[in-house]
Amino acid sequence: xxxxxxxxxxxxxxxxxxxxxxxxxxxxxxxxxxxxxxxxxxxxxxxxxxxxxxxxxxxxxxxxxxxxxxxxxxxxxxxxxxxxxxxxxxxxxxxxxxxxxxxxxxxxxxxxxxxxxxxxxxxxxxxxxxxxxxxxxxxxxxxxxxxxxxxxxxxxxxxxxxxxxxxxxxxxxxxxxxxxxxxxxxxxxxxxxxxxxxxxxxxxxxxxxxxxxxxxxxxxxxxxxxxxxxxxxxxxxxxxxxxxxxxxxxxxxxxxxxxxxxxxxxxxxxxxxxxxxxxxxxxxxxxxxxxxxxxxxxxxxxxxxxxxxxxxxxxxxxxxxxxxxxxxxxxxxxxxxxxxxxxxxxxxxxxxxxxxxxxxxxxxxxxxxxxxxxxxxxxxxxxxxxxxxxxxxxxxxxxxxxxxxxxxxxxxxxxxxxxxxxxxxxxxxxxxxxxxxxxxxxxxxxxxxxxxxxxxxxxxxxxxxxxxxxxxxxxxxxxxxxxxxxxxxxxxxxxxxxxxxxxxxxxxxxxxxxxxxxxxxxxxxxxxxxxxxxxxxxxxxxxxxxxxxxxxxxxxxxxxxxxxxxxxxxxxxxxxxxxxxxxxxxxxxxxxxxxxxxxxxxxxxxxxxxxxxx
RNA sequence: GCGCCCGUAGCUCAGCCGGAUAGAGCGGCGGACUUCUAAUCCGCGGGUCGGGGGUUCGAUUCCCUCCGGGCGCGCCA
Numbered sequence: 001x002x003x004x005x006x007x008x009x010x011x012x013x014x015x016x017x018x019x020x021x022x023x024x025x026x027x028x029x030x031x032x033x034x035x036x037x038x039x040x041x042x043x044x045x046x047x048x049x050x051x052x053x054x055x056x057x058x059x060x061x062x063x064x065x066x067x068x069x070x071x072x073x074x075x076x077x078x079x080x081x082x083x084x085x086x087x088x089x090x091x092x093x094x095x096x097x098x099x100x101x102x103x104x105x106x107x108x109x110x111x112x113x114x115x116x117x118x119x120x121x122x123x124x125x126x127x128x129x130x131x132x133x134x135x136x137x138x139x140x141x142x143x144x145x146x147x148x149x150x151x152x153x154x155x156x157x158x159x160x161x162x163x164x165x166x167x168x169x170x171x172x173x174x175x176x177x178x179x180x181x182x183x184x185x186x187x188x189x190x191x192x193x194x195x196x197x198x199x200x201x202x203x204x205x206x207x208x209x210x211x212x213x214x215x216x217x218x219x220x221x222x223x224x225x226x227x228x229x230x231x232x233x234x235x236x237x238x239x240x241x242x243x244x245x246x247x248x249x250x251x252x253x254x255x256x257x258x259x260x261x262x263x264x265x266x267x268x269x270x271x272x273x274x275x276x277x278x279x280x281x282x283x284x285x286x287x288x289x290x291x292x293x294x295x296x297x298x299x300x301x302x303x304x305x306x307x308x309x310x311x312x313x314x315x316x317x318x319x320x321x322x323x324x325x326x327x328x329x330x331x332x333x334x335x336x337x338x339x340x341x342x343x344x345x346x347x348x349x350x351x352x353x354x355x356x357x358x359x360x361x362x363x364x365x366x367x368x369x370x371x372x373x374x375x376x377x378x379x380x381x382x383x384x385x386x387x388x389x390x391x392x393x394x395x396x397x398x399x400x401x402x403x404x405x406x407x408x409x410x411x412x413x414x415x416x417x418x419x420x421x422x423x424x425x426x427x428x429x430x431x432x433x434x435x436x437x438x439x440x441x442x443x444x445x446x447x448x449x450x451x452x453x454x455x456x457x458x459x460x461x462x463x464x465x466x467x468x469x470x471x472x473x474x475x476x477x478x479x480x481x482x483x484x485x486x487x488x489x490x491x492x493x494x495x496x497x498x499x500x501x502x503x504x505x506x507x508x509x510x511x512x513x514x515x516x517x518x519x520x521x522x523x524x525x526x527x528x529x530x531x532x533x534x535x536x537x538x539x540x541x542x543x544x545x546x547x548x549x550x551x552x553x554x555x556x557x558x559x560x561x562x563x564x565x566x567x568x569x570x571x572x573x574x575x576x577x578x579x580x581x582x583x584x585x586x587x588x589x590x591x592x593x594x595x596x597x598x599x600x601x602x603x604x605x606x607x608x609x610x611x612x613x614x
Numbered sequence: 615g616c617g618c619c620c621g622u623a624g625c626u627c628a629g630c631c632g633g634a635u636a637g638a639g640c641g642g643c644g645g646a647c648u649u650c651u652a653a654u655c656c657g658c659g660g661g662u663c664g665g666g667g668g669u670u671c672g673a674u675u676c677c678c679u680c681c682g683g684g685c686g687c688g689c690c691a
Binding site for chain 2: 338
């Protein structure tokens, strides 16, 4: 990530399109006393400095690719390790263990602060075993950073426009769209944690034929006529027709049905997204682009600049000049602009509104559009890789052990609202954030609902609630945390305690890496680990000890540091951090009750299920 | 045919820009509640990291190839 300070991070190929790199030098935000992000690297920089000194003293060059110091994976290997000797072996023509031994003996002359001992291990690693004191400093860092713990200024001030969901307004949001809602919102939080100014945006495709067809279906239902050939036959259309009649009475024409239907769907989308805590800054209407003439203007500009040409009454963008196999149509021979033309106009508008970096989260079925849009944007602006498109794989809904696939067109879908009727929003959100968006997700309704007591959400929330509970107990005893400066943190030496601190130490890296990789699920992975470690600590280490006020104080602070970690990570994921958990009784007989087949998937459903994927 | 994603323990998935004996949850078996909520903790069993090459001191991780699965390559959105 961004902290390429002191030690080199090789610039590897990322599987995703290039990321905005921090262009300005890191400058801490003024209102923050001091970031852990900055301080956490102190230990590594400190060790690197020492190591660099040892290299010089031993008359060794910097290893190719730079010096690296990493946290070890196994406790027996100490706290940090360097592979410097391994990397140096070939260049210097000496066995790696010899080099490592030389480094160690030099370092041994004056052990760096916090270092207990050094050793040569394995093929030639140098392992740093540290005193727990360094972890006690981590605790201080966490507490000092408070709510901003782990945050960074890496993207300070960068204006990011993040478009997600953007499902067609032809039906309620289904489970597929819900995944992008959870992921997009968490990604927005994540980028904000790195200092970016993130604008959440939903593109409303209210201009195309899809909406016409939907309006026809609604009107047909309303008039109890048969549906058009490729109409929308989902039950929700019937529902809507019923409500429309109740609200507006009989005798509506198609245009009225269209307007009412559109407004109603928009309200549903807004409400359903609100139920899982997702709120957009802008709902951008595609129709408005056409009405303002932006789409025509884009086409005219391409024609004027010679980047487009007219043949057989259609306008083509010369993407073949960009190394593509074929050109792309901007305006059909019937005079109507293509989806691409509108999309270009839309993304130009985002730039014009001052957003420096554009990110779109789309479902994998829209992959075919990525290149067209990016090339067209490059031809219009000279900027490549704009927008950055994050593609996510589908959600497969499973119920009663069977995959259920149906599109909005052909029948019912399991909507987000349906899911939220059975599962609380926290469970839904975290479930969507459990795994990488590169893998298709199996959303098993029965597992997510019935088995909720073993859900990771509760595991994590319970850990947070336990901390709150300790706080309440402490308050009952009028036991308050004393100022940190008066507390002897060196009493924290239990392996459970140190594990917690190591986990907290890793958090700034996790956040920064997750943000850069556009992978919010990594935050989920981290917070689950923190929860696991906290439960272990809680079990083995009693916090409030009547006969040991000093240890009690340091453990209260440790618990507080953990609380900050939970609150912070859960906030990024958009999951609540409850103070209490309602006691689990034997009351809920987890039976599966209902059955209705369905499925859904799509991301930026420019169409929705366009041609019936089923 | 070409492109993108995936293929890790019975199941669902982590494993970050290569690092030293591959992790978690669920499921199975066996333990721990007079003490801050046992929605917890501890132990056991379980893996040719899809197959095969290559790069490297070192590959689950990078490259090539094959197999399997998902998705995409329109004057559709």
